[in-house]
Amino acid sequence: MGMATTALxxxxxxxxxxxxxxxxxxxxxxYASFGMSWMGVVxxxxxxxxxxxxxxxAGSRLVxxxxxxxxxxxxxxxxxxxxxxxxxxxxxxxxxxxxxxVIPFMSGYWAWVGLKFLFGVGGAIWVTLMGAVTMQVFxxxxxxxxxxxxxxxxxxxxxxxxxxxxPLTAMFGGNWKMTLALYSLISAGFMILLFLTGELTPATAAxxxxxxxxxxxxxxxxxxxxxxxxxxxxxxxAGPLSLYLVMSYWLPVFYETIGIPKLxxxxxxxxxxxxxxxxxxxxxxxLQKVGKTKPFIIVAAILTPLAALGTLYTTDRTxxxxxxxxxxxxxxxxxxxxxxxxxxxxxxxxxxxxxxxGTMFSVTYILSYMAPEIVGTxxxxxxxxxxxxxxxxxxxxSPAAGLLMSEKSADxx
Numbered sequence: 225m226g227m228a229t230t231a232l233x234x235x236x237x238x239x240x241x242x243x244x245x246x247x248x249x250x251x252x253x254x255y256a257s258f259g260m261s262w263m264g265v266v267x268x269x270x271x272x273x274x275x276x277x278x279x280x281x282a283g284s285r286l287v288x289x290x291x292x293x294x295x296x297x298x299x300x301x302x303x304x305x306x307x308x309x310x311x312x313x314x315x316x317x318x319x320x321x322x323x324x325x326v327i328p329f330m331s332g333y334w335a336w337v338g339l340k341f342l343f344g345v346g347g348a349i350w351v352t353l354m355g356a357v358t359m360q361v362f363x364x365x366x367x368x369x370x371x372x373x374x375x376x377x378x379x380x381x382x383x384x385x386x387x388x389x390x391p392l393t394a395m396f397g398g399n400w401k402m403t404l405a406l407y408s409l410i411s412a413g414f415m416i417l418l419f420l421t422g423e424l425t426p427a428t429a430a431x432x433x434x435x436x437x438x439x440x441x442x443x444x445x446x447x448x449x450x451x452x453x454x455x456x457x458x459x460x461x462a463g464p465l466s467l468y469l470v471m472s473y474w475l476p477v478f479y480e481t482i483g484i485p486k487l488x489x490x491x492x493x494x495x496x497x498x499x500x501x502x503x504x505x506x507x508x509x510x511l512q513k514v515g516k517t518k519p520f521i522i523v524a525a526i527l528t529p530l531a532a533l534g535t536l537y538t539t540d541r542t543x544x545x546x547x548x549x550x551x552x553x554x555x556x557x558x559x560x561x562x563x564x565x566x567x568x569x570x571x572x573x574x575x576x577x578x579x580x581x582g583t584m585f586s587v588t589y590i591l592s593y594m595a596p597e598i599v600g601t602x603x604x605x606x607x608x609x610x611x612x613x614x615x616x617x618x619x620x621x622s623p624a625a626g627l628l629m630s631e632k633s634a635d636x637x
Contacts, residue, residue: 259381499552
């Protein structure tokens with residue numbers, strides 16, 4: 225009997241060891257496919273504006289309304305996770321993300337906006353809890369890389385949307401509805417895998433964790449609002465995220481106004497997103513070796529505004545491609561360091577991290593919802609689009625707020 229028990233232990237250990245990588249794949253894949261559905265409307269903006277009978281300013285709301293959902297919901301995500309647990313809350317999130325499957329077949333503008341909001345609710349819950357699940361499932365030394373990969377999931381989705389939307393639409397005989405529906409079907413695949421995976425957190429954590437009462441959860445949330453780290457983290461993410469969403473919709477518009485063809489603008493924007501992946505994943509790998517977050521934060525706060533401004537005042541295509549790539553690197557260098565720095569603060573737990581990230585995402589997505597709307601409204605009223613974009617480039621100094629948080633080696637978190 226003793227020998228049989230011993231023989232089973234390696235197999236059991238292997239299953240436990242590999243389940244966390246399945247969890248990581250689901251976390252990344254669902255949010256990447258969410259990004260495909262979210263930003264898939266950008267290459268189709270002229271067709272959609274005509275189909276829905278709206279001007280470009282109103283058309284940008286199909287992108288920014290998702291940010292509005294993300295501004296209102298993250299705190300609710302933390303409350304739900306405290307009451308229902310991480311697994312059940314993410315399952316609810318996946319169902320809401322699947323609303324994207326019916327949106328393309330709606331005919332009215334406000335139906336699109338309303339359903340996009342609910343779709344955004346699902347994405348908001350998902351992204352808010354990714355850090356909490358990562359902290360629960362992965363060891364401290366593994367978190368920088370997982371945080372980095374999770375941080376570019378949406379970017380991978382954006383790249384795929386920019387690259388594939390028009391070719392897929394052409395393959396479907398001009399039927400753009402099928403293209404957008406296909407993106408949601410990918411999300412459906414990850415939703416099925418999510419349900420098949422079972423509890424996302426380790427069995428010991430899932431079995432011993434006691435759900436908080438609503439009163440306890442609200443009290444805990446109120447406590448996080450008093451923590452300086454909550455607001456430093458929020459400010460750190462605000463500038464790069466606002467600029468990313470502004471550039472994703474309005475930079476192609478600006479390039480078209482200066483004579484760059486539409487297909488070429490989409491290719492240029494892809495380079496910014498390639499840079500984002502390199503910046504985030506490269507930083508995650510280096511952070512695991514260096515163990516210090518603040519050097520990366522300093523580089524991000526200096527590099528990003530300078531590079532971003534260069535995207536507006538350069539016309540040479542080769543140079544512009546390089547600058548967009550560097551801008552993408554800069555915008556995402558701070559992602560893993562800021563989250564890893566938060567996770568390493570004294571007294572942090574997965575539940576507390578989820579609540580703090582809930583507040584952070586609420587604050588940053590309020591700002592990022594307003595950003596494209598401000599650009600659309602002011603440019604419609606005659607303000608130079610180039611000057612508006614330049615103003616938002618300067619906001620990317622905000623990761624420097626993370627320098628006010630206490631430093632701790634990532635492998636000792």
